[in-house]
Amino acid sequence: YGALTRRIICLDGTNGAINAECCQLFALRDDLQANLFHGGLCTAEAHESLRLTFNDAIAISPALEAQGEFGGGGADGSIALFADIETSYHPNIGLDEIIQLQQPILARHNVSVADFIQFAAAVGLSNCPGAPQLTAFVGRADATQPAPDGLVPEPFHTSDQIFSRLSDASNGAFGVIQTVWLLAAHTVAAANDVDPTVPGSPLDSTPSLFDTQFFIETLIRGTSFPGTGGNQGEVLSAVKGTLRLQSDQSIARDSRTACEWQSFVNNQAKAQTAFKSVFQTLSTLGQNLGHLVNLGKRDNVNFHRYRFRHLRRVLPTSLPGSVQQACAQSPFPSLPTDPGPPTTVAPVEAARPA
Ligand code: HEB
Numbered sequence: 292y293g294a295l296t297r298r299i300i301c302l303d304g305t306n307g308a309i310n311a312e313c314c315q316l317f318a319l320r321d322d323l324q325a326n327l328f329h330g331g332l333c334t335a336e337a338h339e340s341l342r343l344t345f346n347d348a349i350a351i352s353p354a355l356e357a358q359g360e361f362g363g364g365g366a367d368g369s370i371a372l373f374a375d376i377e378t379s380y381h382p383n384i385g386l387d388e389i390i391q392l393q394q395p396i397l398a399r400h401n402v403s404v405a406d407f408i409q410f411a412a413a414v415g416l417s418n419c420p421g422a423p424q425l426t427a428f429v430g431r432a433d434a435t436q437p438a439p440d441g442l443v444p445e446p447f448h449t450s451d452q453i454f455s456r457l458s459d460a461s462n463g464a465f466g467v468i469q470t471v472w473l474l475a476a477h478t479v480a481a482a483n484d485v486d487p488t489v490p491g492s493p494l495d496s497t498p499s500l501f502d503t504q505f506f507i508e509t510l511i512r513g514t515s516f517p518g519t520g521g522n523q524g525e526v527l528s529a530v531k532g533t534l535r536l537q538s539d540q541s542i543a544r545d546s547r548t549a550c551e552w553q554s555f556v557n558n559q560a561k562a563q564t565a566f567k568s569v570f571q572t573l574s575t576l577g578q579n580l581g582h583l584v585n586l587g588k589r590d591n592v593n594f595h596r597y598r599f600r601h602l603r604r605v606l607p608t609s610l611p612g613s614v615q616q617a618c619a620q621s622p623f624p625s626l627p628t629d630p631g632p633p634t635t636v637a638p639v640e641a642a643r644p645a
């Protein structure tokens with residue numbers, strides 16, 4: 292403690308870092324912002340980059356290994372390195388698109404594919420007002436083989452299935468509570484393939500804000516589908532134009548998680564700390580932490596564009612449904628209602644080349 296840490300000046304002559312490994316990340320950050328995130332937007336490219344981290348990292352199973360089978364390598368880039376194989380797995384549907392958009396940027400920089408996927412998401416999420424500054428690491432080893440199929444949760448899985456899969460993947464680090472924390476990611480999200488007739492259907496009314504609307508809106512009784520009914524993994528949603536995943540609905544109402552879910556309502560600060568914490572675990576699954584360089588604040592790879600802001604936390608008055616109280620211990624907090632006119636949330640525009 293108290294040791295002097297010297298900052299080095301990177302070869303670009305302007306940026307400083309504690310770890311030389313971090314120097315190249317300034318250029319990577321700028322390339323991502325300019326050529327993937329349209330100058331710094333929280334649009335489909337940022338959402339899909341975040342989803343990619345989960346679908347890459349969660350594909351690891353100590354339980355399979357215990358049976359003598361290969362269980363996947365976690366956050367090892369396998370989803371992009373073996374894209375032909377892994378994007379054909381059902382729960383990874385649609386991810387070929389973001390992998391392709393990221394590819395030319397990846398090719399210009401000297402980082403592992405595993406590092407690239409996690410770093411791109413950290414930069415992308417920084418474009419979403421309200422988001423925490425995620426901790427980035429470099430030094431991950433890349434996959435040498437694809438993850439097996441069957442390890443990424445599906446929206447039609449029961450909460451039991453999802454809880455046990457996440458616990459297995461993380462050696463118990465993701466309990467039922469941390470699973471709720473991870474789902475804060477669905478505040479900046481849309482579904483393209485659950486109902487292909489309405490691609491880009493947001494999972495909450497504010498898909499470009501990292502706020503707590505997702506936790507509020509999923510607790511309201513659903514009354515309509517954004518498109519057609521009868522899709523596997525979809526249930527009725529409350530806010531017109533949004534899509535509700537069956538898995539989000541179940542976890543929001545499960546007796547083991549309902550109070551934790553409700554605790555995020557109107558608690559922006561908690562959503563930030565909780566997601567930051569679980570993302571750190573998620574983004575390093577299967578990797579040896581001792582080999583990774585942590586890009587802390589002091590490395591000054593400042594990819595945090597927004598400070599904490601007061602974000603809209605409202606119960607839209609235009610809702611046809613009402614709150615479904617699922618937490619037995621404490622009542623749903625009282626929130627201001629939205630005075631605005633009844634709205635339909637617009638779809639998130641499809642990802643496209645910059
Ligand atoms: Fe998620 C989206 C599922 C978790 C992130 N997801 C999504 C979807 C689905 C899901 C189905 C839609 C897709 C399409 O496109 O269609 N998830 C899911 C499940 C789970 C999850 C089942 C378990 C519970 N996620 C998760 C996590 C994360 C995520 C953990 C992170 C971290 N997701 C996400 C995002 C999105 C999604 C970001 C959006 C994308 C877009 O927008 O595109």
Ligand code: CA
Pocket residue numbers: 477478479495496497498499500501502503504505
């Ligand atoms: Ca949101």
